[in-house]
Amino acid sequence: MEILTTIKETRDKVKEWKAQGLKVALVPTMGYLHEGHRSLIDRAHKENDKVVVSIFVNPMQFGPNEDLDAYPRDLDRDAAICEAGGVDIIFHPSVEEMYGPDFQSYADMHVLPEKLCGASRPVHFRGVQTVVSKLFHIIPAQRAYFGQKDAQQLAIIRRMVIDMDFDIEIIGCPIIREDDGLAKSSRNTYLSEEERKQAVILNQSLNKGMEAIEAGEKDAAKIKQIITDNLNTCPLAKIDYVEVVSFDTIQPIEKVEGAVLIAIAVYIGTTRLIDNRIIL
Numbered sequence: 022m023e024i025l026t027t028i029k030e031t032r033d034k035v036k037e038w039k040a041q042g043l044k045v046a047l048v049p050t051m052g053y054l055h056e057g058h059r060s061l062i063d064r065a066h067k068e069n070d071k072v073v074v075s076i077f078v079n080p081m082q083f084g085p086n087e088d089l090d091a092y093p094r095d096l097d098r099d100a101a102i103c104e105a106g107g108v109d110i111i112f113h114p115s116v117e118e119m120y121g122p123d124f125q126s127y128a129d130m131h132v133l134p135e136k137l138c139g140a141s142r143p144v145h146f147r148g149v150q151t152v153v154s155k156l157f158h159i160i161p162a163q164r165a166y167f168g169q170k171d172a173q174q175l176a177i178i179r180r181m182v183i184d185m186d187f188d189i190e191i192i193g194c195p196i197i198r199e200d201d202g203l204a205k206s207s208r209n210t211y212l213s214e215e216e217r218k219q220a221v222i223l224n225q226s227l228n229k230g231m232e233a234i235e236a237g238e239k240d241a242a243k244i245k246q247i248i249t250d251n252l253n254t255c256p257l258a259k260i261d262y263v264e265v266v267s268f269d270t271i272q273p274i275e276k277v278e279g280a281v282l283i284a285i286a287v288y289i290g291t292t293r294l295i296d297n298r299i300i301l
């Protein structure tokens with residue numbers, strides 16, 4: 022495995038592989054890897070000849086009061102996880118390599134980023150789209166792997182690929198969880214012992230919503246209320262949003278039918294966690 026830091030050597034290597042007829046996969050990450058990332062790497066490894074993992078904490082997707090500086094980083098540990106997963110290249114550029122001094126271009130979108138995380142993090146998805154566009158140009162892979170943990174991000178990337186004619190297949194992968202159901206996240210490391218215990222409320226509340234749906238409930242407002250009431254039983258939880266939206270448009274719906282995304286964002290103490298259920 023090689024760790025490459027420049028755009029040129031990374032692009033040259035991927036082009037060389039493709040000239041040999043090899044299938045190349047890209048797994049974009051911000052590092053501090055866990056089993057969720059590992060599941061994307063494993064699937065990419067199984068379905069392709071070569072795997073590139075990008076590790077880049079992208080400043081453009083963090084708002085002014087967000088956790089850019091505090092975001093956990095450990096390249097040595099990440100490299101060991103990638104090596105064990107059969108990764109061929111880690112692309113680990115500096116901020117200067119990705120955003121030159123005169124940088125002034127963005128990738129953006131109208132409808133899909135408006136609600137959910139886009140409402141509470143106004144510049145977030147513009148930053149995500151911009152960096153993912155750049156990664157798709159730098160690493161012209163045939164497939165890219167994304168987690169359903171970031172369901173709105175997945176919907177936006179799929180839309181962007183269609184709208185902008187990127188020649189890449191987007192593969193969505195299921196959410197990997199801790200034994201008690203908490204979705205794995207690099208941000209879970211911010212939680213104190215007590216917060217970590219209470220953080221299971223996200224998954225538990227989504228389960229309550231799903232139980233209601235399985236029992237025949239179709240009214241989105243009622244499902245939102247069940248999830249909200251359950252979250253409010255947790256002393257350390259402060260709700261950012263609880264939404265029931267169409268998975269295609271990421272706009273609120275009244276009835277649960279077709280492709281539906283139930284998404285929540287909740288502060289446990291000062292740490293903002295997200296989780297969801299996708300009903301297809």
Ligand code: AMP
Nearest residue numbers: 050051052057167168170171196197205
């Ligand atoms: P991040 O490093 O948080 O930007 O995540 C990189 C990729 O890993 C994204 O596509 C995430 O959706 C995915 N991912 C993060 N956590 C999980 C998880 N618990 N299960 C599955 N995929 C995940």
